[in-house]
Amino acid sequence: MSTKDSYFPNLHSITIAVDAMGGDFGPEVAIPGINLLHEENRDIRFLLFGDESRINPYLSKFPSLMKVTHIVHTDKMVRMDEKPSAALRASKGTSMRMAIEAVESGQAHAAVSAGNTGALMAMAKVVLRMLPGIHRPALCSVFPSLESSTVMLDLGANVLVDAETLAQFAVLGAVFAKAYKNIPMPTVGLLNVGSEEMKGPDHVRAAAEILSKVEIPGLYKGFVEGDDITKGTVDVVVCDGYAGNIALKTGEGVGRMTGLYFKRIITADPLAIMGGLLASFALKKFKHKVDPRRYNGAVFVGLNGICVKSHGGTDAMGFSSALRMAAQLARHGYTKKVADEINRLMSQESLLSHGTFEE
Amino acid sequence: MSTKDSYFPNLHSITIAVDAMGGDFGPEVAIPGINLLHEENRDIRFLLFGDESRINPYLSKFPSLMKVTHIVHTDKMVRMDEKPSAALRASKGTSMRMAIEAVESGQAHAAVSAGNTGALMAMAKVVLRMLPGIHRPALCSVFPSLESSTVMLDLGANVLVDAETLAQFAVLGAVFAKAYKNIPMPTVGLLNVGSEEMKGPDHVRAAAEILSKVEIPGLYKGFVEGDDITKGTVDVVVCDGYAGNIALKTGEGVGRMTGLYFKRIITADPLAIMGGLLASFALKKFKHKVDPRRYNGAVFVGLNGICVKSHGGTDAMGFSSALRMAAQLARHGYTKKVADEINRLMSQESLLSHGTFEE
Numbered sequence: 103m104s105t106k107d108s109y110f111p112n113l114h115s116i117t118i119a120v121d122a123m124g125g126d127f128g129p130e131v132a133i134p135g136i137n138l139l140h141e142e143n144r145d146i147r148f149l150l151f152g153d154e155s156r157i158n159p160y161l162s163k164f165p166s167l168m169k170v171t172h173i174v175h176t177d178k179m180v181r182m183d184e185k186p187s188a189a190l191r192a193s194k195g196t197s198m199r200m201a202i203e204a205v206e207s208g209q210a211h212a213a214v215s216a217g218n219t220g221a222l223m224a225m226a227k228v229v230l231r232m233l234p235g236i237h238r239p240a241l242c243s244v245f246p247s248l249e250s251s252t253v254m255l256d257l258g259a260n261v262l263v264d265a266e267t268l269a270q271f272a273v274l275g276a277v278f279a280k281a282y283k284n285i286p287m288p289t290v291g292l293l294n295v296g297s298e299e300m301k302g303p304d305h306v307r308a309a310a311e312i313l314s315k316v317e318i319p320g321l322y323k324g325f326v327e328g329d330d331i332t333k334g335t336v337d338v339v340v341c342d343g344y345a346g347n348i349a350l351k352t353g354e355g356v357g358r359m360t361g362l363y364f365k366r367i368i369t370a371d372p373l374a375i376m377g378g379l380l381a382s383f384a385l386k387k388f389k390h391k392v393d394p395r396r397y398n399g400a401v402f403v404g405l406n407g408i409c410v411k412s413h414g415g416t417d418a419m420g421f422s423s424a425l426r427m428a429a430q431l432a433r434h435g436y437t438k439k440v441a442d443e444i445n446r447l448m449s450q451e452s453l454l455s456h457g458t459f460e461e
Numbered sequence: 462m463s464t465k466d467s468y469f470p471n472l473h474s475i476t477i478a479v480d481a482m483g484g485d486f487g488p489e490v491a492i493p494g495i496n497l498l499h500e501e502n503r504d505i506r507f508l509l510f511g512d513e514s515r516i517n518p519y520l521s522k523f524p525s526l527m528k529v530t531h532i533v534h535t536d537k538m539v540r541m542d543e544k545p546s547a548a549l550r551a552s553k554g555t556s557m558r559m560a561i562e563a564v565e566s567g568q569a570h571a572a573v574s575a576g577n578t579g580a581l582m583a584m585a586k587v588v589l590r591m592l593p594g595i596h597r598p599a600l601c602s603v604f605p606s607l608e609s610s611t612v613m614l615d616l617g618a619n620v621l622v623d624a625e626t627l628a629q630f631a632v633l634g635a636v637f638a639k640a641y642k643n644i645p646m647p648t649v650g651l652l653n654v655g656s657e658e659m660k661g662p663d664h665v666r667a668a669a670e671i672l673s674k675v676e677i678p679g680l681y682k683g684f685v686e687g688d689d690i691t692k693g694t695v696d697v698v699v700c701d702g703y704a705g706n707i708a709l710k711t712g713e714g715v716g717r718m719t720g721l722y723f724k725r726i727i728t729a730d731p732l733a734i735m736g737g738l739l740a741s742f743a744l745k746k747f748k749h750k751v752d753p754r755r756y757n758g759a760v761f762v763g764l765n766g767i768c769v770k771s772h773g774g775t776d777a778m779g780f781s782s783a784l785r786m787a788a789q790l791a792r793h794g795y796t797k798k799v800a801d802e803i804n805r806l807m808s809q810e811s812l813l814s815h816g817t818f819e820e
Contacts, residue, residue, distance in 0.1 A: 248718050258654050261662045295617050295706040303620045303703050328710025332718040347654035348704045349711040351687025356712040359607050359691040360719050367747045374743035381736030388726045
């Protein structure tokens with residue numbers, strides 16, 4: 103059966119294409135993760151791409167899930183350590199590529215993979231193609247903030263980019279905040295260093311100059327600093343993938359260390375252990391609130407279609423968060439909204455011109 | 462009385478020169494901060510630079526401190542919002558410059574200021590001068606890690622730098638770890654993005670290439686990611702000031718948010734409040750452990766002398782941490798150790814050549 107057939111002829115509900123072989127654990131994590139979302143929402147359908155013999159042992163444990171799931175068998179998969187360029191050349195028929203192709207052909211509304219990030223981005227670019235005028239895709243996700251959450255991009259799809267590309271990320275981030283978080287006029291800040299003197303690297307300052315002149319589907323608020331991400335100073339924080347990836351990972355590290363310190367200090371004190379028992383309900387709530395798995399999943403923005411990357415080492419709960427993000431974006435008609443906004447902005451030549459950074 | 466005289470002729474103990482007017486609060490925070498360190502160590506002497514009429518009301522509250530303190534009066538001070546270049550031109554006779562000059566003339570072992578970072582760096586470069594062959598100073602400090610702490614630089618003295626400068630930071634960071642943390646052979650990692658594909662920006666990859674070839678006063682371990690800072694994977698994490706500043710501030714933000722979440726969730730639940738009372742001793746210990754004020758203070762490395770920058774908005778406890786760092790570096794003979802190591806490395810032309818990035 104080829105992926106060009108329609109497995110679920112009635113597409114009233116959302117269909118998510120899943121690369122079941124991606125990530126450090128493949129179907130072992132993907133299938134229980136899919137089932138978590140299925141338990142929340144029985145209408146969502148799943149197209150699984152991968153090795154049937156490896157998927158079935160896990161899938162058979164969830165009879166209800168089986169009813170909304172279709173497996174498209176393939177032996178081929180992308181290895182986690184493969185070079186993206188090599189993976190792309192040999193990508194035909196891999197579970198990753200087939201999942202993305204299902205979005206392109208209209209059989210699925212979104213694709214999700216926990217596989218090799220570079221390969222996923224390369225394939226998504228080739229299969230789904232860039233939106234007109236957009237130079238590069240960016241990895242976009244949400245961060246917890248004090249009162250809500252902050253949209254942030256780029257989290258590492260690129261490293262250092264030019265000013266124009268950075269300004270485009272501001273547009274893509276604003277559209278994401280509109281579609282995903284339903285904010286009519288999102289505020290946007292450019293991540294920079296906070297020292298009095300240094301207003302940052304050239305590309306950041308030049309992007310600020312562009313953003314102060316052009317119209318974006320949001321409100322440009324100027325520079326923000328690292329701690330503004332969690333303060334929630336703006337709805338969208340824009341940066342290059344170098345700063346974004348380092349900020350993301352550093353923040354995760356601090357969160358993890360704080361939790362471990364806490365556990366260690368509390369469990370070393372008998373009175374505190376008793377106190378912890380009394381507070382167990384609140385502590386559970388707290389643990390849930392800061393659980394990084396709830397924020398797993400980042401979408402490649404700037405493409406004609408939804409492609410979500412899950413952390414490769416996450417567990418079923420984490421994988422379900424990435425699936426939920428895909429489903430939510432699909433339900434909000436994200437792809438069309440982005441395309442409409444980009445079309446509307448196409449007249450702004452300075453921001454959406456072709457090619458200067460195209461690969 | 463000119464700063465060229467020796468106020469404390471017997472220099473057996475450490476003397477710290479303090480810009481008493483720096484930061485958001487000037488002497489209001491500086492003097493109680495100095496007194497906190499004084500209560501720990503009565504041998505340390507302080508040379509205060511600033512407006513006597515503003516310093517005395519605070520200093521007179523601490524009779525014991527007065528005995529080890531000498532005020533050098535000046536009306537002139539550097540404003541927090543002043544442009545560093547302008548501040549440098551008009552710096553003669555300012556409390557900030559006089560504090561640094563006291564180090565240069567040998568009257569003090571280290572200078573501490575909570576003032577304008579850019580101005581402080583500019584003056585420190587002019588007055589103390591760079592170590593031979595070193596291109597630029599970097600801001601270096603310690604971060605809490607799970608089992609100990611991680612030395613990190615640059616935290617924002619520069620933004621993006623070239624590969625050679627980044628490799629020099631590795632040398633300066635290793636020497637700092639030796640002198641400040643007494644690690645005989647510190648391990649050093651280069652901060653980079655963690656994605657499979659992108660091994661990071663050109664300057665980071667080129668620095669890695671240099672570091673894999675030259676001898677440094679430590680053990681170069683290759684790339685590390687943002688969460689390795691708190692994991693303590695290496696003793697020293699090296700990065701440019703753009704990534705370093707963003708990582709530092711993001712980490713601080715996550716720490717603050719986690720604390721506020723915790724407080725909010727605990728205080729909303731009566732049982733948890735009771736539990737908190739039982740655990741109050743452990744909670745206090747936890748709070749102390751993660752208190753960012755304990756990690757306040759960063760030193761400009763690469764100079765002929767110790768100049769410590771305190772956060773401008775910190776309180777007395779935070780300021781005392783910066784002073785403690787200055788005292789500790791002075792006691793360990795940091796300046797001489799760095800100079801010796803740099804001299805030893807001078808033969809490595811590729812790493813310590815003159816001028817390519819000099820201002």
